[in-house]
Amino acid sequence: MNAPAPRGLLEPDPDTQLNADQSMTARLRGTDASTLKRDFAQQGAFLYLEDFLPPEVTAQLVAGVEAVKASVNRNYLPGHKQGGSVSRHTIDQLAPFIAELYRSPALIDWLARLCGESLQVSPADDPHAYALYFYTRPGDHIGWHYDTSYYEGRRYTLLLGVIDQSSCRLDYELHTREPEVADQPGSVQIPPGGLVFFDGDALRHRITPLGENEFRVSLTFEYVTNPNMRAWRRFISNMKDAVAYFGFRQVFRKLLPAAKRT
Numbered sequence: 001m002n003a004p005a006p007r008g009l010l011e012p013d014p015d016t017q018l019n020a021d022q023s024m025t026a027r028l029r030g031t032d033a034s035t036l037k038r039d040f041a042q043q044g045a046f047l048y049l050e051d052f053l054p055p056e057v058t059a060q061l062v063a064g065v066e067a068v069k070a071s072v073n074r075n076y077l078p079g080h081k082q083g084g085s086v087s088r089h090t091i092d093q094l095a096p097f098i099a100e101l102y103r104s105p106a107l108i109d110w111l112a113r114l115c116g117e118s119l120q121v122s123p124a125d126d127p128h129a130y131a132l133y134f135y136t137r138p139g140d141h142i143g144w145h146y147d148t149s150y151y152e153g154r155r156y157t158l159l160l161g162v163i164d165q166s167s168c169r170l171d172y173e174l175h176t177r178e179p180e181v182a183d184q185p186g187s188v189q190i191p192p193g194g195l196v197f198f199d200g201d202a203l204r205h206r207i208t209p210l211g212e213n214e215f216r217v218s219l220t221f222e223y224v225t226n227p228n229m230r231a232w233r234r235f236i237s238n239m240k241d242a243v244a245y246f247g248f249r250q251v252f253r254k255l256l257p258a259a260k261r262t
């Protein structure tokens with residue numbers, strides 16, 4: 001019998017793919033989506049679940065953090081943001097389980113039921129589609145902002161806790177863009193395996209600064225309702241991602257020789 005051909009770095013591992021989607025299928029089978037959908041709508045397109053991921057999935061994410069930690073791109077934007085990021089391009093190469101989880105049909109279908117919209121994965125050249133965020137130095141944080149969609153449709157953010165040895169909190173304000181509803185502030189500390197799901201243009205939020213001797217890593221998945229983006233919006237989005245998150249080499253990788261990519 002011939003030995004199986006070696007798989008390329010970007011080629012899915014069928015066992016890993018099976019495990020990611022099967023784990024989520026089993027996890028979500030008993031979940032009351034109708035109640036959570038009502039909660040999501042009442043909170044202005046926002047949901048927090050303290051205990052979401054199966055432990056074996058969280059363990060795989062922690063292993064992914066270990067695999068990419070030498071490839072973190074750090075940024076400092078005075079008054080707005082300080083921290084490290086790892087784009088989907090690096091994750092594809094070094095932590096493919098995360099990419100498999102992002103594409104889990106069971107997960108996507110469940111999120112679509114929560115928000116009541118058909119969801120698609122972000123286009124292949126979007127470095128934000130799935131990304132890890134590292135809070136490793138005192139003061140690492142991100143200030144108040146919306147996850148603005150540059151797409152023609154809405155963009156939903158799924159934020160997953162991976163490692164939290166910190167005092168960082170997700171502070172948020174619900175209903176800020178609904179004139180008839182009073183703003184409702186809130187704050188949560190997201191443990192490993194915890195979930196926050198929201199419409200990026202509806203939730204004003206921030207991550208409070210990291211303290212001394214603290215460490216935190218979170219993972220975000222971005223899903224869209226319409227993957228089209230006008231050219232000038234693409235340019236603004238790319239510049240923002242290059243400066244504030246992943247660096248020009250990751251964002252504009254098509255324009256660079258392959259040997260220069262990281």
Ligand SMILES: [Fe+2]
Nearest residue numbers: 145146147205
């Ligand atoms: Fe955000």
